[in-house]
Amino acid sequence: MNKNIQYILMIDDDEDDQMLFQQALTEINKSVTFNTAVNGYDALKKLEALPPPDIIFLDLNMPIMNGFECLAALKKEKRYEHIPVVIFTTANDAGTIEQTRRLGASAFFHKPIDFGHLREKLNMVINCKADKNTEIFSTTSFVL
Secondary structure (H helix, E strand, O other): OOOOOOOEEOOOHHHHHHHHHHHHHHHHHOOEEEEOOOOHHHHHHHHHHHHHEEEEEEEOOOOOHHHHHHHHHHHOOOOOOOOEEOOOOOOOOOOOOOOHHHHOEEEEEEOOOHHHHHHHHHHHHHHHOOOOOOOOHHHHHOOO
């Protein structure tokens, strides 16, 4: 794995999903720093105090500030607009997918129910993001 993926922020209010995501990430690469936020508001506050992450994984259904609102806020800020945002959610309908694409998401990742599948998809995203020659965040591969 290319060493330029150093820090991932996951924005999700589900503690079980956070735990499984972190476990999968640890199996892929223990050296990646992992931080969480429980909603968009919490994430924006943490981003002010922390260095910018290499990738943000964003759930859509959260209290206080949902993922759509958070994505819109991130893409309006010059200091965050360059960070790839991967939607990581249970939603899987065409309207939701298209709305996140229009708001500036880099990819759409439906939460898998199987841990092995989660690890496989996460590994693909991280390795493709690290590999400058791979265009995982292109229009043709928006839905992972």
